[in-house]
Amino acid sequence: MITAEVIKDLQSADLSYVSGSLQAVATKVLPPEQLEKGCLVFITKQDQLETVLKAGASIVVAHKSVSLPEDSNATFFQTGNLQMAMATVLPLFDGKMNRYNQAEKIHPTACIHETAHLGQNVYVGPFAVIGEHVRIGDYATIGAHTVIEGHATIGDHTLLHPQVFVGANCDIGSHCEIHPHTTIGADGFAFAPTKEGTHKKIPQIGKVVIGNWVEIGANCTVDRAALTETRIGNGSKFDNFCHVAHNVIIGENNVFAAGFKIAGSSRVGSNCMVGGDTVVSDHVTIGDKIMIGGRSGVSNDVLKPGAYAGYPLEPLRDNMKTLATISNGNLPRLRKEVARIMKHLGLKEE
Amino acid sequence: MITAEVIKDLQSADLSYVSGSLQAVATKVLPPEQLEKGCLVFITKQDQLETVLKAGASIVVAHKSVSLPEDSNATFFQTGNLQMAMATVLPLFDGKMNRYNQAEKIHPTACIHETAHLGQNVYVGPFAVIGEHVRIGDYATIGAHTVIEGHATIGDHTLLHPQVFVGANCDIGSHCEIHPHTTIGADGFAFAPTKEGTHKKIPQIGKVVIGNWVEIGANCTVDRAALTETRIGNGSKFDNFCHVAHNVIIGENNVFAAGFKIAGSSRVGSNCMVGGDTVVSDHVTIGDKIMIGGRSGVSNDVLKPGAYAGYPLEPLRDNMKTLATISNGNLPRLRKEVARIMKHLGLKEE
């Protein structure tokens, strides 16, 4: 139960109090079209206003383009950036840390090596395993069943959900969040072919180094480097089912949608956005400020900032034309027409 | 060891007893071409009959189109629907619940919050974690190492295999089956971009609601909604590696093959079948009774019942022609021929 006053007290630059009682209370947050009485709601358009007031919204966060009424029972806030307002207000309703409610901060069933070092106010869930010489920063949360192998480090305020795996020697920065069933630091995939046709494993003795404010979704994999480091820079975000192979180096503030896969030794700069299910071949470099559409295949370097898509990758505008040519029966028609022209001109297939 | 009598006693509408001793015994079930003496076998074709009798089949379940012999040591059943006969008979040989053999129904190592409510005859495996106020229905099975966070509900007769994750507040219906390493209720993927180029997390305060008789394969993810519910309707079935993003609403009795991914806020109706590795973009609506081939990409609404495939998606028949045009060197040949025609006609590239 959150009051308008608590929201005002956030003193966010993205949110300004307009009118109404600061004692107004919201028990939950719902979208305009599903609103119930006593809720907080975010609206972007003028025509949503009447709906949400009629439904009994108690607190309304409106985009600044919406004209607010002078007389209303609701309490109003304004924002120039609705997404940012949501990012600011919703933590009040999240209660994520309540998921980890337990009598003692360090659950008595957790298996923590005597040489491991835990910072202040660390939470460790049931059956977590923390190996030798692991270092865990202040206010970190280690979910139930999460395994952290020896000599790994976890930064301050980082949240590892349940059932995460962090392999030996890997480093995860501060303020990171990693979701269940994600595997950090499994071996890179490398074998030396023998004359007999078998493949001999090349041990992967490197590690994974992840910066600060990185989020990695559920069921992802980031492999350890062959010799040195697979790196993910500060502020990069990965949706579920992403795969980062060994020796890959990824810069800062990138966003990768679900199913992104990048093969060994490739690089991504900073401030890129990549759509779902896109695959990057090995030893490819993607520069800064590159936007790549979903389902793309990147097999050559892409250095010039801009929007791209397709396989083979091309500028997004070109790819839209290519896709338009491929669909609607255009290709089979083209083939028939060329055959017809050839016949018309008396040309024979070569 | 199952007798013909036990099978007869199933009294299934899809299976009728024809002839032979009801004391006949089968110790396992094998395909016709690998049959061993004393087994049960399912056959669809007349020419399999001699083979399986020679191999010493003890119980034969035959499609009704197969003429059965009058004198034989085997016991015969008939069916009009072999798949349904398998679905009916094979549970007798499955012994799935034997996987969970243990001395006590609630394994003493399980970590169950004192406020959790477990129904009758619930099984809980080693090291399972059940959070506060979780409700688990009668005859449910919670596998080893499965984590169920606070306030989640699990319906009657539902089977969660080992190492499943069910996040806080999520609801799973009755008679569901969820395979290992599947993540239900990780956060949806949503960030507000800042002026500085970083991305601020938008908390995902919704949940996942799964109906009854839903099966979800191994290593899948179903993300919690931003504010409300990600929903999967009764009877929908998912193979391994499926991904359902936040706010997605999926209807009833759909079948999704391995690697199906659907992005945020998209919808699927009911009675659809989708091939492997198909990807649906965000905010797309797929109607009822839609069949989509494997490897397709769906980026626009598909409302008319029928069969579709490809990327861009087109009616299946058209896509078969498109694929035929793309393969066998047709495209490069087409390009050459057009160049030749242009030259022949004295036309210049524009």
Place this chain on the structure above:
Amino acid sequence: MITAEVIKDLQSADLSYVSGSLQAVATKVLPPEQLEKGCLVFITKQDQLETVLKAGASIVVAHKSVSLPEDSNATFFQTGNLQMAMATVLPLFDGKMNRYNQAEKIHPTACIHETAHLGQNVYVGPFAVIGEHVRIGDYATIGAHTVIEGHATIGDHTLLHPQVFVGANCDIGSHCEIHPHTTIGADGFAFAPTKEGTHKKIPQIGKVVIGNWVEIGANCTVDRAALTETRIGNGSKFDNFCHVAHNVIIGENNVFAAGFKIAGSSRVGSNCMVGGDTVVSDHVTIGDKIMIGGRSGVSNDVLKPGAYAGYPLEPLRDNMKTLATISNGNLPRLRKEVARIMKHLGLKEE
């Protein structure tokens, strides 16, 4: 800390000692461009030599094409196959088994059924669950939180990393390595459609049989067969996110890159290499010595040894031409040119 003498004592056919002190010591292994003093380095090209000597390499393993200096403080080895030299030398630096350091070989928290049989020198990590009648070979390692259901077998020297799932009755050979969050032996995906439009589960009563020297990456799935066995032959290697469906039979010494998926009842021979994200349809046969490029879709049998790629699959050389035709705006241009020709010739669309 490894001495040159230890490396010489490996007596590998792929590595010969050339010159320098056998007391030379290396503390780590780094690539030539990141070398630090006192390291071991592998070099393939003459021009790397000066760099690594200047950086203070203590042990240099050089391809035999590199001319080595007569006077140097470093110790030199030569090899005709650098990858094989890495596969030979790097285990000395790996320390993988150190990840599993614990006071007792069988961790006291592991839950081992009294009927399970463990060989000699078996390691079992914290919270591992080993079911009834499981058999584990000598020198096998069972990681923390790994679950092995009843009647499964694990061969000698096999390493199951933490959080692996091995389902009931499945057999894993010797010298295998399976990475975290991989699911061996979840149910195959099979349902009988009912008249009412629902789908009734066909129980999967078969199992998975994996040969020797098989490596399976993180977050993979290998489903159990419907009735018999899903099989993976000796020496086959799988990167992360691979999916092997029920009844699939895979031969020996194949290499599958990340995201490879193969649908039910398909077969792969031996000595194949398959690129990332390639998908094989059901009931398809791939022969021996087939190389398939990444992102391909295989929907028909491929029996002739050779290199292939694309969807539809075609010989690699043809596919390179097809991709060249698809990119760079060729298709939209082709379409325009054909329209222009049609107009020029006074031909009308049919």
